[in-house]
Amino acid sequence: MEKPLFDVFWLVLCSALVFNMQLGFLCLEAGLTRSKNAINVALKNMADFALSVLLYWLYGFGIMFGLSQTGWWGTSHFLPDVGHTDAWLSAFFLFQAMFCATSVTIISGATAERLRFGVYLTLGALVAGLIYPVFGHWVWAGSFADGQGWLGAAGFVDFAGATVVHSVGGWVALAVLMLIGPRSGRFDQDDPSLTIPGSNLPMAMLGALLLFFGWFGFNGGSTLSANAAVPGIVVNTLLGGVAGVAVVIALNWRLRGFTDAIQPINGLLAGLVAVTASAHAISAPDAVLIGAVGGLVMKLAETALLRWRLDDAVGAVPVHLAAGIWGTLAVALFGDPEILGTGLSVAEQLLVQVKGILVCAAWSFGVAYLVFWLMKRRIPLRVTPEAERLGLNISEHGTRTELIELLEHMEGDARAGDFHGEVPVEPFTEVGQIASQYNRVIRALGLAVEKTQAIVRDIRDGIVTFQADGLLTSFNPGSQRLFALPGETGTVRLHQLLVEDNWQP
Incomplete structure (x- = not known):
């Protein structure tokens, strides 16, 4: 044609x-x-x-x-x-x-x-x-x-x-x-x-x-x-x-x-x-x-x-x-x-x-x-x-990005409860700026936790934490001295602290 x-x-x-x-x-x-x-x-x-x-x-x-x-x-x-x-x-x-x-x-x-x-x-x-x-x-x-x-x-x-x-x-x-x-x-x-x-x-x-x-x-x-x-x-x-x-x-x-x-x-x-x-x-x-x-x-x-x-x-x-x-x-x-x-x-x-x-x-x-x-x-x-939660970039194509890596580092910190580790920072990018600010927050939070732990450790009063059923989950040195507690919480329950000499399981 x-x-x-x-x-x-x-x-x-x-x-x-x-x-x-x-x-x-x-x-x-x-x-x-x-x-x-x-x-x-x-x-x-x-x-x-x-x-x-x-x-x-x-x-x-x-x-x-x-x-x-x-x-x-x-x-x-x-x-x-x-x-x-x-x-x-x-x-x-x-x-x-x-x-x-x-x-x-x-x-x-x-x-x-x-x-x-x-x-x-x-x-x-x-x-x-x-x-x-x-x-x-x-x-x-x-x-x-x-x-x-x-x-x-x-x-x-x-x-x-x-x-x-x-x-x-x-x-x-x-x-x-x-x-x-x-x-x-x-x-x-x-x-x-x-x-x-x-x-x-x-x-x-x-x-x-x-x-x-x-x-x-x-x-x-x-x-x-x-x-x-x-x-x-x-x-x-x-x-x-x-x-x-x-x-x-x-x-x-x-x-x-x-x-x-x-x-x-x-x-x-x-x-x-x-x-x-x-x-x-x-x-x-x-x-x-x-x-x-x-x-x-x-x-x-x-x-x-x-x-x-x-x-x-x-x-x-x-x-x-x-x-x-x-x-x-x-x-x-x-x-x-x-x-x-x-x-x-x-x-x-x-x-x-x-x-x-x-x-x-x-x-x-x-x-x-x-x-x-x-x-x-x-x-x-x-x-x-x-x-779908991870995203199709990774799950379908194995493609990683700075943002994904940052989120994985942050998720790892959350699982470990670690306030001292810092995520890698890629300079001159938006994700790098987020990572830098995250590290600043982690450092400030770590210092605050250390101060709080020092106060709890040195205070003479007894401080204990426990579950809804009364099972102790943690205690400070003051509690150990007051109640003659062992080094481990074991199976000690709250009501046992209220009875003299009855803390033993």
Whole structure:
């Protein structure tokens, strides 16, 4: 398929922007999870990207964009000869591979801090190798080879993947969350809205902005050509994202009197997801409204998950699934019929959009839940409670950090009851500063204990300690002289001290 060289260049450029979203997901997820799991989260993002691209090259691309077999799956372009002769094939594959990797990465954040690394790779392979390309063929087949997917032929419209990419990832994440349960301690408190704090919120915000930047290529490149529609699509993307931020900030201010650091992040992403399905066929006011409602839908879904005690570590399901559903419905409500080009009325288009949402749910959620329910009967899906307590950095990857080593030294001091040992100090780091202050506290406490022990040892009065049943646990020299006690407490009880010469067991 011959394409103008500038269109090829545009798609390659947009592929680079979409790849930038992988950086955003990594920063976002690592920042919103605890530091003891941040390395695990980062490694999952790197590993699932590599796995997704390889599987997509082997056969996923062929299933999704090959010659259609009755609208259900592709039958050509397996192991595509990219990077050699056909420039358009290479550019198209590159762009679509980035989309596939994005769908898989959504699941990483939702299931963070408890899922075994090997299980996650299996999950990534299932999505990249089966769930995503099959559903993608139903909607987008015909974009490269002959034929059309059956949902696309019915009139279902999803311009850049609010359902194909984001809802697929969201449905799979929801299925796995229902099977693995919440993180330890997540719902132990009375107020389920109290979240487990992230390790680095500024880094999470940076991740959100990197995603925002990459989204311009995500939506702008979905035209598959550098045409006159691109500027409007990029602007609609911009307006949808900022509207999501604004409405979430305003809502939190109204309900709570302040806005926390996480809600604007998810509001931004929800607005972007919502506008993704129709960015090519709506006006600027429509984009603002769709993005704003996307933020509201995200908040409602977040509340529902808390009520159902489903622990989404980064809010991926409310953002990508709930806002994706709304955005897919908004195609019928706000999309220009001439641009959509389906020939359907608003009511007919809405019915087709609902049908596509339900099909996506049945396929994505159904396959993921069935496969991992069967897997759960054979092997554990999540790490052990002790591994979760230590953190997946250590338990899954054997990766040690300064903070972990400091905590281990402190725990050793606590077990030994030693007020004289000092932990190693790594200079010029935050953990080193904590260790230095800890050593100062230990030295001061050790001196205080020594003074107290000296007073107790030298005082003439008798001082004894005992258990609830009266068994003596310790006594000072004054007590030994007063009661003629032996050097060891043995089995002496308190009442025996009150009877002359009766302290002997």
